[in-house]
Amino acid sequence: MDNAVVVTHPHTHETAVHEEHHHVALPQHRHHFETEEQQREAGTFGMWLFLLTEIMFFGGLFFAYLLYRNWYYDAFVSASNQLNVTLGAINTVILIGSGFFMALGVWAAEVRKRSLLVLFLVLTTVLGFAFLGIKYVEYHEKWEKHHIPGEHFDISEFVNPPIDAKTGKASEKPLAPDMAQKTQVFFSLYFAMTGMHAVHMIIGIVLLFWLTWRAYYGEFSSGYVAPIENFGLYWHFVDIVWLFLFPLLYLINRHPLK
Amino acid sequence: MSDAYHDPSNVTNPEHADHHIVTPLQYCMVFGALLIGTLVTVLAADIDLGVLNPVIALGIACTKAVIVILFFMHVKYQSKLIKMTVGAGFFTFIVLITMTLSDYMSRAWGLW
Numbered sequence: 102m103d104n105a106v107v108v109t110h111p112h113t114h115e116t117a118v119h120e121e122h123h124h125v126a127l128p129q130h131r132h133h134f135e136t137e138e139q140q141r142e143a144g145t146f147g148m149w150l151f152l153l154t155e156i157m158f159f160g161g162l163f164f165a166y167l168l169y170r171n172w173y174y175d176a177f178v179s180a181s182n183q184l185n186v187t188l189g190a191i192n193t194v195i196l197i198g199s200g201f202f203m204a205l206g207v208w209a210a211e212v213r214k215r216s217l218l219v220l221f222l223v224l225t226t227v228l229g230f231a232f233l234g235i236k237y238v239e240y241h242e243k244w245e246k247h248h249i250p251g252e253h254f255d256i257s258e259f260v261n262p263p264i265d266a267k268t269g270k271a272s273e274k275p276l277a278p279d280m281a282q283k284t285q286v287f288f289s290l291y292f293a294m295t296g297m298h299a300v301h302m303i304i305g306i307v308l309l310f311w312l313t314w315r316a317y318y319g320e321f322s323s324g325y326v327a328p329i330e331n332f333g334l335y336w337h338f339v340d341i342v343w344l345f346l347f348p349l350l351y352l353i354n355r356h357p358l359k
Numbered sequence: 360m361s362d363a364y365h366d367p368s369n370v371t372n373p374e375h376a377d378h379h380i381v382t383p384l385q386y387c388m389v390f391g392a393l394l395i396g397t398l399v400t401v402l403a404a405d406i407d408l409g410v411l412n413p414v415i416a417l418g419i420a421c422t423k424a425v426i427v428i429l430f431f432m433h434v435k436y437q438s439k440l441i442k443m444t445v446g447a448g449f450f451t452f453i454v455l456i457t458m459t460l461s462d463y464m465s466r467a468w469g470l471w
Contacts, residue, residue, distance in 0.1 A: 138378060141378070142437075142438055142440065142441070145437065145441055146440060146441060146444060149441060149444045149445055149448070150444065152448075153444070153445075153447075153448035153451075156448055156449070156452055157451075157452065157455075160452050160455070160456070164455075164456055164459060164460075167456075167460070168460075168463060186401065186404070190397065190401050193397050194394065194397060197390065197393045197394060197397065198390075200393075200427065200431055201386060201387075201389075201390040201393075201431075203431075204381070204386045204389075204430075204431045205383055205386055207381075207433075208380065208381065208382070208383055208386065211380045212380070330433075333431070333432070334432055337427050337428075337431045337432050338432075340427060340431075341424045341427055341428070344420050344423050344424055344427070345417075345420050345424070347400075347420075348400055348404070348413075348416035348417065348419070348420050349416075349417075349420075351404075352400065352401070352404035352412075352416050353404070353412055353413040353416045353417075355404050355405065355412070356404075356406075356407040356408070356409070356412055358409065358410065
């Protein structure tokens with residue numbers, strides 16, 4: 102079968118031509134979509150397909166964590182308890198707040214309120230920066246304690262845990278040197294997972310600057326919501342990744358199995 | 360092209376859900392629920408519950424994720440196509456995890 106273009110809908114009279122272009126209501130509406138709604142759904146569908154690849158990507162990291170935690174359980178418990186739960190919890194609240202403002206931003210675009218949309222996008226960005234700032238403080242602490250995997254990694258704190266002043270016992274179960282080396286596996290995964298998450302946030306913040314700029318010039322306050330909505334899906338997805346990273350990395354090893 | 364395919368007001372294809380705008384009040388309630396979930400998961404981590412600690416932590420995380428997906432990401436108000444896409448993605452992910460994990464667990468079965 103050849104690919105010859107067959108005119109199936111000849112323009113026989115003027116009303117037909119008029120009918121065919123009747124549905125083009127907004128400038129962003131591409132003519133290969135039947136309706137505004139169909140175009141919007143196609144965009145949402147495409148965005149979700151992208152997010153599914155992201156689920157598989159982060160899923161691989163989560164699976165590696167699950168497996169190595171079972172193999173080197175004691176090392177993972179000791180290493181995990183080096184993380185600062187307070188900073189992790191504050192960051193969780195900051196990220197949920199950022200997602201909340203992003204959701205409100207989508208609403209502001211839907212109801213065509215330009216200045217509210219810009220305000221919510223700016224608040225989303227500010228909280229995104231706050232998250233990265235706290236993440237920097239946490240990374241810096243790891244640097245100072247020599248808990249970054251590699252040549253200068255220091256296992257002494259895991260082999261000889263500091264004595265707790267109140268109880269007079271070791272604050273963590275002492276690890277044999279070979280198991281203590283495996284804390285590097287935990288920190289490798291910690292940096293890989295939170296690092297990939299942070300990269301996604303940095304990309305998101307760059308996109309937020311661009312979207313805020315366009316929103317300021319009124320591009321998304323005339324019924325054209327798709328870029329804001331689809332970016333919102335991305336931003337919420339990054340939130341969800343953190344909702345799992347926080348308990349898995351910070352919380353579930355506080356009370357190790359005996 | 361017949362009239363059946365030309366449907367500007369989208370009346371003949373009910374698969375296309377009505378466009379729904381989630382209100383700020385709903386977003387505030389979702390925000391509150393997520394904050395409560397975060398508080399509960401931090402408090403629960405301080406109690407020694409043995410094997411239940413990770414189970415509870417992951418249960419709360421999954422609940423929060425579902426709330427975000429349904430409301431912040433509007434999946435509750437999307438067409439069946441979008442709902443199926445999201446569901447299929449997570450289902451495939453669970454299949455991959457289950458099969459890989461069962462392989463790792465059964466390789467040295469009885470040899471430990």
